[in-house]
Amino acid sequence: MRTFDNPYSKEYLAELGGAKSIDIVGLLKRHKEIDEFKLADKLKMDVKSIRKILYKLYEKKLVSFRKTRDEERGWYIYIWRLEKHKLGELLEKRKDEAIDTLRAQLSYEKTNQFFKCQNGCMRVPFERAFEFAFLCPDCKGKLDFFDNTIIVRQLRRYITQSAKIGG
Numbered sequence: 001m002r003t004f005d006n007p008y009s010k011e012y013l014a015e016l017g018g019a020k021s022i023d024i025v026g027l028l029k030r031h032k033e034i035d036e037f038k039l040a041d042k043l044k045m046d047v048k049s050i051r052k053i054l055y056k057l058y059e060k061k062l063v064s065f066r067k068t069r070d071e072e073r074g075w076y077i078y079i080w081r082l083e084k085h086k087l088g089e090l091l092e093k094r095k096d097e098a099i100d101t102l103r104a105q106l107s108y109e110k111t112n113q114f115f116k117c118q119n120g121c122m123r124v125p126f127e128r129a130f131e132f133a134f135l136c137p138d139c140k141g142k143l144d145f146f147d148n149t150i151i152v153r154q155l156r157r158y159i160t161q162s163a164k165i166g167g
C-alpha cells in the first residue's frame with residue numbers, strides 16, 4: 001500500500017488526528033483488524049486517547065469497527081479495521097480542492113491590475129486603488145503599479161506541481 005507511506009498521506013493523517021494517528025494507521029495496516037486495547041498496548045497509549053483518534057479517522061470513514069461483548073468483564077470491545085481504499089480517495093479530493101483554490105487565485109491575478117503601496121502596506125486591484133485615489137489609506141503613501149508576472153508564474157508552477165502529487 002504505497003499510498004500510506006508517502007509524505008502527503010502522513011501529513012494528512014497528522015492534520016486529521018495528530019502525529020499518533022500515523023502510528024495507529026501503521027498498525028491497522030498490518031492487521032486485518034485489531035481491538036483498541038491491543039492498539040493501546042502496542043503503542044503504549046491509553047485507550048481513551050486511542051479512541052479519540054480513531055473516532056476522528058472514523059468520521060472520514062478511514063476506519064470502521066465492529067463491537068463484541070467481553071462476556072467476562074461485561075463490556076464492549078471495539079475492533080477496528082482500516083478502510084484502505086479511502087485514504088487515496090481523501091487525498092485525491094484534498095488535492096483537487098487545493099488546485100481549485102490555486103486556479104481561483106491565478107484567475108484573480110490574471111484578470112486584475114494591481115497597485116502596491118510604496119511603503120509596502122498593501123496591494124490592491126485597480127478598482128480599490130482608484131477608490132483610494134492611488135493613495136494608501138494607511139500611510140498616505142503612493143500606490144504604484146505592481147507587476148504580478150512573478151506571482152502568476154509561481155501560481156502556474158504550484159498548480160502543475162500539485163497536479164503531480166499522488167500520481
Ligand SMILES: [Zn+2]
Pocket residue numbers: 117118119120121122136137138139140141
Ligand atoms: Zn501604505
